[in-house]
Amino acid sequence: MKLLGRTCRVRIQDDGDFCDPKRERPLILCLWHNRLLGGTLGHYRVYPKRRVPLSVLTSASKDGGWLAAFMRRFRMGAIRGSSSRRGVAALLEMAKYLRTGGDIAITPDGPRGPNYQIAPGVIHLAQREEVGIVPMEIQMSRYWPIGKRWEALWIPKPFSKITVHYHAALTLSPDKEALEAETARLDAALGPK
Numbered sequence: 001m002k003l004l005g006r007t008c009r010v011r012i013q014d015d016g017d018f019c020d021p022k023r024e025r026p027l028i029l030c031l032w033h034n035r036l037l038g039g040t041l042g043h044y045r046v047y048p049k050r051r052v053p054l055s056v057l058t059s060a061s062k063d064g065g066w067l068a069a070f071m072r073r074f075r076m077g078a079i080r081g082s083s084s085r086r087g088v089a090a091l092l093e094m095a096k097y098l099r100t101g102g103d104i105a106i107t108p109d110g111p112r113g114p115n116y117q118i119a120p121g122v123i124h125l126a127q128r129e130e131v132g133i134v135p136m137e138i139q140m141s142r143y144w145p146i147g148k149r150w151e152a153l154w155i156p157k158p159f160s161k162i163t164v165h166y167h168a169a170l171t172l173s174p175d176k177e178a179l180e181a182e183t184a185r186l187d188a189a190l191g192p193k
Contacts, residue, residue, distance in 0.1 A: 002073070004041070007159050009160075012165075013165045014166045016134060018166040026098045026103050028103070029054070029103060030108055032107060032109060038154055040070075040071070106121075115193075124179075130174070132171050137192075139163045140154060141160045142156065143155055143156050
């Protein structure tokens with residue numbers, strides 16, 4: 001995968017200084033589930049070596065174990081859990097990780113879907129820990145969809161172009177009644193489906 005990534009042309013746009021090595025405040029990175037591999041390849045090239053590295057929320061399933069091992073190869077950690085297994089433990093682990101200064105990456109529409117529909121957990125976590133959410137919009141010029149269901153991963157083809165756009169961090173209202181409005185804001189920022 002690293003060799004494949006070296007053939008791809010990666011274009012980065014960082015509107016909120018997410019990749020700034022001097023940034024101290026932790027952030028939650030959000031991207032759509034099917035773009036996870038393209039995002040990892042692009043992100044690996046620009047993410048600074050911070051005191052506490054990025055950690056990715058992966059499911060507690062066997063597939064999640066493969067993904068966690070994959071992320072380690074790209075200098076990222078993994079927090080295991082989902083809405084169906086280890087959900088509360090994963091939420092507490094992510095909160096603790098943010099408090100140590102580490103960034104978290106979440107695919108808000110995974111692992112069970114539906115596709116491109118944001119589950120409320122990421123909004124609750126950001127509100128509770130008072131951290132911003134950085135929408136990560138990823139486009140690939142050419143890719144293979146691996147899998148036939150909604151959660152099919154997009155693997156960029158060799159020599160394709162990967163565009164990674166880190167939007168400015170969204171600062172969410174702490175008001176629990178604002179959940180629907182904040183979810184709509186995040187959905188719009190994540191870009192075209």
